[in-house]
Amino acid sequence: MTKEENSGLHYPDISNLDLPDNVRDQFDAMREAEQRSLLARKAELEACECREGMFPNVVASRRSFFAGAAAAAAAGTLPVIARAAAPPGAKEFDVPADPTKVQGRLTNDDGGYGSRSQFEKEVRWRFPTATKESSWTMTPLENSQGIITPSGLHFERHHGGIPTISPESHTLIVHGMCEKPKKYTIADLKRFPSVSRMHFIECSGNGLTEYRAPYLKTVQGTHGLTSTSEWTGVPLSTILAEVGVQPGAAWILAEGADAAVMTRSVPIDKAWSDALLAYGQNGEAIRPEQGYPLRLLLPGFEGNTHIKWLRRLEISDKPFMTREETSKYTDVVKDGKARQFTFTMEAKSVITFPSGEMKLPGPGFYEITGLAWSGRGCVKDAEVTTDGGKTWHYASLQTPILPICHTRFRFPWYWDGKPALIASRCSDETGYVQPTIAELNAVRGVNGHPKFASIYHLNGIMAWEVAADGTVTNGAHKV
Numbered sequence: 001m002t003k004e005e006n007s008g009l010h011y012p013d014i015s016n017l018d019l020p021d022n023v024r025d026q027f028d029a030m031r032e033a034e035q036r037s038l039l040a041r042k043a044e045l046e047a048c049e050c051r052e053g054m055f056p057n058v059v060a061s062r063r064s065f066f067a068g069a070a071a072a073a074a075a076g077t078l079p080v081i082a083r084a085a086a087p088p089g090a091k092e093f094d095v096p097a098d099p100t101k102v103q104g105r106l107t108n109d110d111g112g113y114g115s116r117s118q119f120e121k122e123v124r125w126r127f128p129t130a131t132k133e134s135s136w137t138m139t140p141l142e143n144s145q146g147i148i149t150p151s152g153l154h155f156e157r158h159h160g161g162i163p164t165i166s167p168e169s170h171t172l173i174v175h176g177m178c179e180k181p182k183k184y185t186i187a188d189l190k191r192f193p194s195v196s197r198m199h200f201i202e203c204s205g206n207g208l209t210e211y212r213a214p215y216l217k218t219v220q221g222t223h224g225l226t227s228t229s230e231w232t233g234v235p236l237s238t239i240l241a242e243v244g245v246q247p248g249a250a251w252i253l254a255e256g257a258d259a260a261v262m263t264r265s266v267p268i269d270k271a272w273s274d275a276l277l278a279y280g281q282n283g284e285a286i287r288p289e290q291g292y293p294l295r296l297l298l299p300g301f302e303g304n305t306h307i308k309w310l311r312r313l314e315i316s317d318k319p320f321m322t323r324e325e326t327s328k329y330t331d332v333v334k335d336g337k338a339r340q341f342t343f344t345m346e347a348k349s350v351i352t353f354p355s356g357e358m359k360l361p362g363p364g365f366y367e368i369t370g371l372a373w374s375g376r377g378c379v380k381d382a383e384v385t386t387d388g389g390k391t392w393h394y395a396s397l398q399t400p401i402l403p404i405c406h407t408r409f410r411f412p413w414y415w416d417g418k419p420a421l422i423a424s425r426c427s428d429e430t431g432y433v434q435p436t437i438a439e440l441n442a443v444r445g446v447n448g449h450p451k452f453a454s455i456y457h458l459n460g461i462m463a464w465e466v467a468a469d470g471t472v473t474n475g476a477h478k479v
Helices: 003-007 021-046 062-075 186-190 219-223 236-243 268-273 437-444
Strands: 135-138 156-158 171-176 182-185 195-202 226-235 251-256 263-267 276-281 295-297 310-316 348-353 364-373 379-385 396-398 407-415 420-428 463-466 472-474
Touching (some): 171 236, 182 186, 182 236, 186 276, 195 276, 226 236, 236 276, 251 268, 263 268, 348 379, 348 420, 364 379, 379 407, 407 420
Antiparallel strands (some): 195 226, 226 276, 251 263, 276 295, 364 407, 379 420, 396 407, 420 463
């Protein structure tokens, strides 16, 4: 018996799919990473008497809760989930039987920065690439609250590791087709009028495993390469106005200070429109994983264009045709050609509760909830189906509803205990409606090149199957 069979985590057999070796390797690596995460969570739950109930079997029933509390009161202690150590970002503390009978921890005894509760265990998991320098991590969307992603859970994508850069020595050079080339320090940039805006960033490869058939089990695996933060910085248009862009300029090369020297060509219209030189994230300095001390933010554009550790902007009359926009990040289509500079992330949504690897404890009322977003502006509507797409119903959009930002939707649902197929779709203010995966593949194809398949910009409808016993599994392609 293999380790996978022994774990009870069974994945679809993809051996009969016509996948290029590099794509097959990506699928296998994603499966292994998700599997490790699920097995670790399962091991922790099996050590706990409170495993009966809901997603993912961690919520105790009312009866078992009071029974456990009574036993704990008699013993003078409360049961604690067995853990080898506190989860990342937390510290382990003893749990008193009655917190009103003992003094709490000392004020500011944590050193002045704080930590999260030892009972909150959400973490990113890493795609197991050959090296940790070139890899990515997935945001646990299934446990998200509201629309803001905690900075420590924001997804990552790195091409040459995470550089350590001092803001005292870091500079941004702006040159090329401009009247007054300039070099800016971080302190210089912070002297300009700043703005703060909430925007999502999404990797163009988000969902790549689901193009051909349902594959990964959790929403963290299928959709975890998107996150929303509040970003603070200087509008790039302010800097362009100061250096004096010359007539005929049409593109800007953005270059990072990481070991990969990540570069992308950006249309100058986007730079003038809403691009941001961001040095703040969620009320503090931007995280090193997100580009400290400076990153380019291009609202609505695919994540790889949001150059981190930004050190240079070169203005030109044509794109620079870098590696990342020729051999990478192009969309192969079924006629054998490739679409280039497909920057915008189209309208997309996903149900986060209930979603894969959760379990509903029984028939009754539930609130279906999830996230919707669009790189073209505000989400206008979100709809939910509970019968596999036969009927669709409008969900409530939770405020704030902001342009190019995750929007939380909610839908009341009475589950009758019978098998159900649930899904969401959204539309944005331009009138664009989220398509099915089949509709996308009919246009793009999945074998656009003998060596490659479509892997970018999958915004098709995602479905989840709810079985009669309440278990939730991947139902992609079934709506």
